[in-house]
Amino acid sequence: MTVTTVTTAVTGAVGTAHTRLEGRDKVTGAARYAGEIPYAELAHGWLVVSTIARGRIRSVESAPVLDMPGVLAVLHHGNAPRVNGDYAGMLGRPDPIVAPFQHDRVPYAGWPVALVVAETSEQAREAAEALVVRYDEEPHDVAFSAGHPGTYTPENSPHMQAETEKGDLEAELAASAAVVDAEYTTPEEHHSPLEPHAAMARWDNGRLEVVDSNQGSMWVADELAKLFSLDPASVRVRSEHVGGAFGSKGVRPHQVCAVMATTVLHRPVRVVLTRRQMFSLVGYRSPTAQRVRLGADADGRLRAFDHQAHCLTSTVHEFVEPSAGVGRVMYDAAAHHTVNRVVPLDVPTPTFMRAPGEAPGSFAVESALDELAEKCGMDPIALRTLNEPDAGPVSGLPFSSRNLLACFQEGARRFGWADRDPRPGLHREGRWLLGTGTAAASFPSGAAPSTAAVTAEADGTFTVRITAADVGTGARTALTQIAADALEVAPERVRMRIADSDFGPAMVAGGSMGTRSWAWAVMAAVSELRERLSLGGGIPPEGITARSNTAEAVGALPSRERHAFGAQFAEVAVDVTTGEVRVRRMLGIFAAGRIVNPLTARSQLVGGMIWGLSMALHEEAFRDKASGGHVGADFAGYHFAANADVPLIEADWVDDPDDDDPVGIKGIGEIGIVGVAAAIANAVWHATGVRHRHLPIRPDRVLLAGAEPGGGRDARSRR
Amino acid sequence: MAQSTSSVITLNVNGEKRTLPVDHRTTLLDALRERLDLTGTKKGCDQGQCGACTVLIDGRRAVSCLQLAVAAEGREITTIEGLADGDQLHPVQQAFLDLDGFQCGYCTPGQICSALAVIEEHAAGWPSAATTDVRPEAGVPPLTADEIRERMSGNLCRCGAYVSIVQAVARAAGVETAQAAPALPQQGRTEEGTAA
Ligand code: FES
Numbered sequence: 059m060t061v062t063t064v065t066t067a068v069t070g071a072v073g074t075a076h077t078r079l080e081g082r083d084k085v086t087g088a089a090r091y092a093g094e095i096p097y098a099e100l101a102h103g104w105l106v107v108s109t110i111a112r113g114r115i116r117s118v119e120s121a122p123v124l125d126m127p128g129v130l131a132v133l134h135h136g137n138a139p140r141v142n143g144d145y146a147g148m149l150g151r152p153d154p155i156v157a158p159f160q161h162d163r164v165p166y167a168g169w170p171v172a173l174v175v176a177e178t179s180e181q182a183r184e185a186a187e188a189l190v191v192r193y194d195e196e197p198h199d200v201a202f203s204a205g206h207p208g209t210y211t212p213e214n215s216p217h218m219q220a221e222t223e224k225g226d227l228e229a230e231l232a233a234s235a236a237v238v239d240a241e242y243t244t245p246e247e248h249h250s251p252l253e254p255h256a257a258m259a260r261w262d263n264g265r266l267e268v269v270d271s272n273q274g275s276m277w278v279a280d281e282l283a284k285l286f287s288l289d290p291a292s293v294r295v296r297s298e299h300v301g302g303a304f305g306s307k308g309v310r311p312h313q314v315c316a317v318m319a320t321t322v323l324h325r326p327v328r329v330v331l332t333r334r335q336m337f338s339l340v341g342y343r344s345p346t347a348q349r350v351r352l353g354a355d356a357d358g359r360l361r362a363f364d365h366q367a368h369c370l371t372s373t374v375h376e377f378v379e380p381s382a383g384v385g386r387v388m389y390d391a392a393a394h395h396t397v398n399r400v401v402p403l404d405v406p407t408p409t410f411m412r413a414p415g416e417a418p419g420s421f422a423v424e425s426a427l428d429e430l431a432e433k434c435g436m437d438p439i440a441l442r443t444l445n446e447p448d449a450g451p452v453s454g455l456p457f458s459s460r461n462l463l464a465c466f467q468e469g470a471r472r473f474g475w476a477d478r479d480p481r482p483g484l485h486r487e488g489r490w491l492l493g494t495g496t497a498a499a500s501f502p503s504g505a506a507p508s509t510a511a512v513t514a515e516a517d518g519t520f521t522v523r524i525t526a527a528d529v530g531t532g533a534r535t536a537l538t539q540i541a542a543d544a545l546e547v548a549p550e551r552v553r554m555r556i557a558d559s560d561f562g563p564a565m566v567a568g569g570s571m572g573t574r575s576w577a578w579a580v581m582a583a584v585s586e587l588r589e590r591l592s593l594g595g596g597i598p599p600e601g602i603t604a605r606s607n608t609a610e611a612v613g614a615l616p617s618r619e620r621h622a623f624g625a626q627f628a629e630v631a632v633d634v635t636t637g638e639v640r641v642r643r644m645l646g647i648f649a650a651g652r653i654v655n656p657l658t659a660r661s662q663l664v665g666g667m668i669w670g671l672s673m674a675l676h677e678e679a680f681r682d683k684a685s686g687g688h689v690g691a692d693f694a695g696y697h698f699a700a701n702a703d704v705p706l707i708e709a710d711w712v713d714d715p716d717d718d719d720p721v722g723i724k725g726i727g728e729i730g731i732v733g734v735a736a737a738i739a740n741a742v743w744h745a746t747g748v749r750h751r752h753l754p755i756r757p758d759r760v761l762l763a764g765a766e767p768g769g770g771r772d773a774r775s776r777r
Numbered sequence: 778m779a780q781s782t783s784s785v786i787t788l789n790v791n792g793e794k795r796t797l798p799v800d801h802r803t804t805l806l807d808a809l810r811e812r813l814d815l816t817g818t819k820k821g822c823d824q825g826q827c828g829a830c831t832v833l834i835d836g837r838r839a840v841s842c843l844q845l846a847v848a849a850e851g852r853e854i855t856t857i858e859g860l861a862d863g864d865q866l867h868p869v870q871q872a873f874l875d876l877d878g879f880q881c882g883y884c885t886p887g888q889i890c891s892a893l894a895v896i897e898e899h900a901a902g903w904p905s906a907a908t909t910d911v912r913p914e915a916g917v918p919p920l921t922a923d924e925i926r927e928r929m930s931g932n933l934c935r936c937g938a939y940v941s942i943v944q945a946v947a948r949a950a951g952v953e954t955a956q957a958a959p960a961l962p963q964q965g966r967t968e969e970g971t972a973a
C-alpha cells in the first residue's frame with residue numbers, strides 16, 4: 059500500500075471523551091484478570107502466615123499435611139528454593155518480603171512461613187489451615203507513637219530528603235502575631251484493591267512465564283530475574299487487566315511463591331492471596347503522628363513553617379511515609395523546617411499508597427492553615443492566596459506551572475464559597491449542624507525513562523507496544539488517543555498492546571508518572587516512525603517499526619518544581635447526638651496539565667476524592683498490642699467508603715498549559731485524594747466549632763467532643 | 778464406610794444445564810470460576826463482604842462465595858456472562874459502559890448483577906433503609922439517588938466509581954432526570970443566629 063499517515067484533518071482525539079477500550083469486556087465479564095486464565099495441570103498454592111509477631115520457627119510439621127488428599131508440596135524455610143534477596147531493584151534494595159522461606163526468623167505477624175500446593179484450591183486451603191507450625195516466641199513491640207525511643211531521622215535518599223531547614227524557627231515563631239502549634243494523627247490504612255493479588259507461573263520451553271496482577275510487568279520480570287538469578291530475557295511477565303493496585307501491586311510474595319512452586323513441581327502453579335493475608339503481605343500506609351507549627355504576622359503572612367512527621371516501618375526494611383514533603387512545595391516562610399522521622403517496629407513494612415506523603419501530610423498542613431486563618435480572622439482561601447510562593451520554598455526552583463489560585467477561584471465560584479459565613483457552629487438543619495471547608499492539593503508531576511515501539515502495519519493500521527499497565531486508570535485508552543493524535547489518524551486505526559515485559563522497559567503505573575512517561579515514549583516512537591514513513595516506499599508485510607527510548611530526553615528536562623495542583627471543597631452535616639458525619643457534597647478543581655480523556659480523568663479524580671472522604675471518616679486498621687496482629691483484617695473490620703457514604707462529587711479542571719513541557723500531561727491518579735481529609739475536617743470544625751485532628755473522624759470522637767458554638771474546643775486524641 | 782466428599786451435580790447457569798463433579802467444599806463462586814470457566818463473576822473477599830461475586834439465583838441477587846455449589850443445584854443461576862443478548866448489551870451494562878461506571882472493572886460484574894436486582898426490587902415495591910415512607914399504601918418509593926446508593930451499598934468499589942454507578946443505575950432504570958441536577962451551589966440552607 060502507499061504510505062500515508064495523514065488524514066485530511068487532525069483527529070483531535072486528545073481532550074475528547076472516549077469510553078474505555080476494554081470497557082465492553084469489563085461489563086460483560088469477558089475481561090480475564092490474572093487468576094482467571096485456565097492452564098492444563100494447574101496446581102494451586104495457598105500461603106500460611108505467622109501467627110506470632112516475633113520469634114523463630116521451631117518446626118513446620120508438613121508430614122501429616124502431605125498425606126492429605128491432593129497435596130503436592132509444602133514449601134518452607136527448610137526446603138524452598140534459595141533466592142537472592144540482596145540486589146538493587148527499581149526502588150533500591152528490596153523489602154525482604156520478596157524473599158520468603160529463606161530463614162527461620164519471624165519479623166511480624168502475618169509473615170509467610172509456608173506455601174501449600176495442591177491439585178485444587180479447596181485441598182490447598184484445607185491443608186494450609188491444618189498445617190501446624192511451632193514457634194519460639196519473643197517479645198514484640200507494635201505500639202507506634204511519635205515519642206517512641208527507637209525514633210530516628212533516616213538518611214537522605216535520592217527520592218526524598220529526610221530533613222530540610224532554613225532560618226531561625228524559634229525566633230520567627232516568637233515574632234509571630236498568630237501561632238498554630240498542633241498535633242495531627244492518621245491511622246494505618248490499607249490499599250485494599252478489590253482484586254486480590256494473584257499470579258500464575260510456569261516454565262515454558264526454558265522461559266519463565268508469569269501471568270500477574272501488577273503495576274509494572276517489566277519491573278516484576280526484572281526483579282524475579284534477579285531473585286532467581288535468571289537471564290532477564292528468560293522471564294516474561296504479563297498483566298493484561300488489573301483489578302486495582304493503588305501502590306500495592308509490585309513484587310510481592312504471590313509471584314515469588316508461584317515461581318518457587320512451579321520450579322519445584324514442573325507444572326503451572328497459581329497463587330492467590332486471601333483478603334486477610336493482604337493485610338500483612340502487600341504493604342499499607344503507615345500511621346502518622348505529625349506536629350505542625352505555623353507563625354504568621356497579623357495580616358496572615360507566614361514567618362515560620364515547621365512540619366515534623368513521624369511514621370513507622372518494619373525492623374527488616376525502611377520505608378518512610380514522606381508526609382513532610384507537602385510544605386516543601388506549598389508554603390514558604392523565613393524560617394522553614396520539615397522532617398520525616400521513622401519508628402521501626404515488629405510490623406510489616408509499609409509502602410507507597412495512593413499519594414504517599416501528600417495524603418497524610420496535607421491533612422496536617424491544610425488543617426493547620428485553616429486554624430491559622432481562624433486565628434488571623436481571615437478567609438482560608440485569602441490566606442493561601444497571600445502565601446503563594448514565587449518559587450519552590452526549599453529548592454528555590456521556578457514552578458513549571460502553578461495554577462493553584464485558578465483552582466481556588468473556579469472552585470469558590472462553583473461551590474458558592476462567597477456566601478459562606480466564616481463563623482463556626484451557626485448553621486443548623488434539623489438535627490444536623492452544617493459546615494463547609496476547603497484545602498489545597500498538590501502532587502509531583504514526574505517522568506521516568508520508557509521505551510515504546512510503534513508499527514505501521516501493511517493494512518493501514520498501527521500497533522503500539524509498551525509495557526504500560528492499566529490498573530483502572532484508563533491508560534490503555536488515553537495512550538491510544540495520544541498515539542492517534544501523534545499519527546494523525548483516528549483512534550480506531552491504533553491497536554494498543556500493553557502490560558507485557560517482552561515490550562521492554564517502561565515506567566510503572568505509579569507516582570502519577572505512568573501516563574506522562576508512557577505518552578512521551580509513544581510520541582517519540584511515532585515521530586520516529588513518521589520520519590521513516592515520510593521517506594516513501596511501501597510497507598512490507600511485517601510492517602515498519604520505530605522504537606523510542608526517552609532516557610536522554612527525560613534526563614535533559616530542566617530542573618523545575620513540577621506539580622499538579624488542586625482546590626478541594628466539602629460540605630458536611632454533623633449530628634452531634636449520634637456523632638455521625640455525612641459529607642453532603644464535594645467539589646475538586648484541578649490544574650493537571652492537558653486532560654487526555656475527560657471521561658476517565660473525571661472518574662479518576664472523583665475516585666481519588668472518594669479515597670479522601672474514606673480516609674477522613676472511615677478507614678482505620680487496628681493492631682492488637684498483645685498479639686501484634688490485626689483485629690478484623692477484612693472488609694467488615696476495615697471499612698472503606700461504600701456507595702451510601704458517598705454523595706454527588708464533582709471534579710473539574712482549569713487550563714494548565716506548560717509550553718516548555720514536551721508532553722504537557724501531568725498525572726491525575728493521586729492529586730484527587732490530597733487535601734480532601736483536611737477539607738472535610740475543616741468543614742466539621744465549621745459545622746461544630748471543634749477541631750478534629752485525628753483521623754478518622756469517628757462517631758465516638760465527634761460525640762466525645764460535642765459542639766462548641768464559639769469554636770474553641772479541640773477533639774481529644776483517643777483510640 | 779468411606780465418606781463421600783464429592784458429588785456430581787447439574788447447575789443451571791445462564792439457561793444452560795452443566796453437569797460436573799464438585800468437591801462438597803466448593804462454593805458456587807469457585808464452581809463458576811474454576812470449573813465452568815465463567816470467570817466474569819469475581820472474588821474480592823471470599824467471605825460475603827464485598828459483593829464482587831454477586832449473581833442472580835432464581836432472579837434474586839446473592840453473593841456466590843457464601844453458597845455451596847451443591848446447594849445451588851436445581852436453581853436458576855444468572856451470571857454477568859448471561860446478560861447480554863449476543864452483541865447487544867443489557868441496558869445496565871450499556872449504561873455502565875457509557876457513563877464510565879467503573880475503573881478497574883473488578884467490582885463491575887457484581888455491581889451490574891446487583892443493579893439489575895435493585896431495579897426489580899424497587900419496581901416490586903420493596904423498601905430500603907433510605908425509604909422514608911414504608912407503609913404499604915405509600916406505594917413504590919421514587920428511585921432517588923439516595924435510594925440507589927443505599928440499595929447498591931452491598932457492592933464495594935475500591936476505585937470509587939460510585940458517583941457514575943449511581944448515574945448508570947438511574948439511567949438503566951429510566952430515572953436519569955432525578956439524578957441529573959447536581960446539588961451545587963449551596964441551596965436550601967436555613968441559617969440560625971449565634972444563639973442557636
Ligand atoms: S467475594 Fe463474595 S462477597 Fe466478596
Ligand code: FES
Nearest residue numbers: 880884934935936
Ligand atoms: S471499578 Fe475497581 S473496584 Fe470498582
